[in-house]
Amino acid sequence: MRAFLTNLRTVWLTFIRIFKKRVTVQYPDEKPYVPPRYRGRIILSRDPDGMERCVACYLCAAACPVECISLQATEQEIEGEGQKGRRYPETFQINFSRCIFCGFCEEACPTYAIQLIPDFEMSEYDRQDLVYEKEDLLIDGQGKYHGYNFYREAGVAVGVKDKGGGEKEDDPIDPKSLMP
Amino acid sequence: MSEVWTHILVIVGVLLVMTSLAAGLIYVERRMLAAFQDRYGPNRVGPFGILQVVADMIKMFFKEDWIPKFADKKVFILAPTIIMITITCGFVVIPFTPVINVVDLNIGLLFVLGMSALAAYSVALGGWASNNKYSLLGAVRGTAQVISYEVFMALSLMGVVVMTGSFSLREIVLAQEEMWNIGPQFIGFLIFMIAAVAETHRAPFDLPEAESELIAGYHSEYSGMKFGMFFVGEYLGVLLMSSLVTVLFFGGWLGPSFLPPVVWFLLKMFVFVILFILFRAALMRPRYDQLMSYGWKILLPLSLVNILVTGAIVLASG
Numbered sequence: 001m002r003a004f005l006t007n008l009r010t011v012w013l014t015f016i017r018i019f020k021k022r023v024t025v026q027y028p029d030e031k032p033y034v035p036p037r038y039r040g041r042i043i044l045s046r047d048p049d050g051m052e053r054c055v056a057c058y059l060c061a062a063a064c065p066v067e068c069i070s071l072q073a074t075e076q077e078i079e080g081e082g083q084k085g086r087r088y089p090e091t092f093q094i095n096f097s098r099c100i101f102c103g104f105c106e107e108a109c110p111t112y113a114i115q116l117i118p119d120f121e122m123s124e125y126d127r128q129d130l131v132y133e134k135e136d137l138l139i140d141g142q143g144k145y146h147g148y149n150f151y152r153e154a155g156v157a158v159g160v161k162d163k164g165g166g167e168k169e170d171d172p173i174d175p176k177s178l179m180p
Numbered sequence: 181m182s183e184v185w186t187h188i189l190v191i192v193g194v195l196l197v198m199t200s201l202a203a204g205l206i207y208v209e210r211r212m213l214a215a216f217q218d219r220y221g222p223n224r225v226g227p228f229g230i231l232q233v234v235a236d237m238i239k240m241f242f243k244e245d246w247i248p249k250f251a252d253k254k255v256f257i258l259a260p261t262i263i264m265i266t267i268t269c270g271f272v273v274i275p276f277t278p279v280i281n282v283v284d285l286n287i288g289l290l291f292v293l294g295m296s297a298l299a300a301y302s303v304a305l306g307g308w309a310s311n312n313k314y315s316l317l318g319a320v321r322g323t324a325q326v327i328s329y330e331v332f333m334a335l336s337l338m339g340v341v342v343m344t345g346s347f348s349l350r351e352i353v354l355a356q357e358e359m360w361n362i363g364p365q366f367i368g369f370l371i372f373m374i375a376a377v378a379e380t381h382r383a384p385f386d387l388p389e390a391e392s393e394l395i396a397g398y399h400s401e402y403s404g405m406k407f408g409m410f411f412v413g414e415y416l417g418v419l420l421m422s423s424l425v426t427v428l429f430f431g432g433w434l435g436p437s438f439l440p441p442v443v444w445f446l447l448k449m450f451v452f453v454i455l456f457i458l459f460r461a462a463l464m465r466p467r468y469d470q471l472m473s474y475g476w477k478i479l480l481p482l483s484l485v486n487i488l489v490t491g492a493i494v495l496a497s498g
Contacts (some may be wrong), residue, residue: 017218021218022220
């Protein structure tokens with residue numbers, strides 16, 4: 001008898017689920033909420049001056065556990081806007097058919113150049129289309145981190161600023177001077 | 181002459197409506213199950229996903245209809261037809277309304293019970309002909325389940341028969357003008373409802389096809405439209421059992437006259453169809469020996485007591 005009543009209770013509890021809200025997110029019609037720090041598609045950002053942030057240090061490629069990042073570093077040769085000697089990637093490929101979206105590349109990046117953004121809708125019919133080239137990755141904006149320019153804060157002079165002229169930098173010490 | 185035509189119309193109408201309702205139940209069941217589980221279910225094809233049935237049918241018709249090399253070919257083909265034929269035969273005696281009733285047999289109730297019992301051959305032969313151990317296990321379970329349930333399923337209805345004094349389903353409905361049988365025969369109703377679920381091999385008594393244990397049980401080897409026939413046959417069984425409950429305990433087509441009798445019948449029937457689906461959503465499958473001992477040790481004596489008490493009261497009140 002007790003078992004019978006338990007079963008009746010189960011039936012009743014299941015029945016009242018009809019009046020409960022449904023949990024399904026009807027995806028293509030109704031987009032799910034994705035938090036801003038969601039690890040989705042990978043992009044390369046630019047600094048506030050509109051230059052590429054990436055300095056082609058290979059740290060992201062080294063950090064990548066599935067080795068899906070491939071890049072070739074080069075240096076700015078032309079004397080345009082005093083940018084000579086500035087490093088940048090000649091090619092930059094990310095194979096998203098291998099990428100596991102772990103975000104290690106973003107953590108490894110010293111210049112906030114490589115970033116994961118909350119876009120996950122990147123399915124393709126052709127596997128080769130999942131290999132993103134540099135022009136697919138590079139965006140015109142600054143991504144998640146605004147107002148950061150590596151060369152304005154770093155010690156090296158590449159024409160953006162003089163030595164010691166950085167935002168968090170002291171004036172350079174003259175090693176030949178005796179003054180403190 | 182016109183009477184003959186009306187009769188033919190009724191026959192064809194009942195056949196068509198019941199078969200298409202059974203096919204439509206595939207959609208209804210999926211939507212209802214989804215509702216019980218906080219989901220939407222199929223809602224993409226057509227308005228509210230109602231064309232899902234059509235999509236499923238097209239898929240099933242165009243699937244490869246494969247007969248295993250190790251199967252007993254003739255019986256293998258015969259098995260799914262049995263369930264369709266016997267269950268549709270069962271609808272012959274169901275009085276949907278005073279007019280829509282193919283034939284009013286004076287042993288109508290026995291006819292329905294006999295036909296639904298014959299449907300067990302479908303399970304047994306299908307499992308046997310598949311020549312596959314899981315199918316055979318399913319078939320054995322199905323047979324044993326029928327043996328234990330058929331007995332008190334019929335006995336639970338004898339209370340209704342005793343009260344009416346007739347096996348004719350039409351007379352049983354007409355005898356409920358004053359009060360539906362659900363009142364005096366409540367125990368009989370409960371027992372019959374349990375037996376009806378077992379009879380149609382639906383969850384929680386879907387032991388012959390228990391997916392988690394026997395793949396798909398007796399129809400593991402079936403594909404294409406042969407599987408479809410088992411599938412539709414199961415839903416036809418649900419419809420037949422729901423109509424029986426409606427006729428026997430809930431006054432069939434009787435109801436306030438603002439709705440036509442056939443609407444009343446279908447409304448009542450669909451309440452029980454949804455109850456069948458609710459049982460499937462809510463209850464877990466009992467172990468095999470539990471099912472048997474539950475049937476033989478509790479429900480059979482209970483239905484016998486029900487007959488005894490009903491008979492005594494009917495005799496005493498003259």
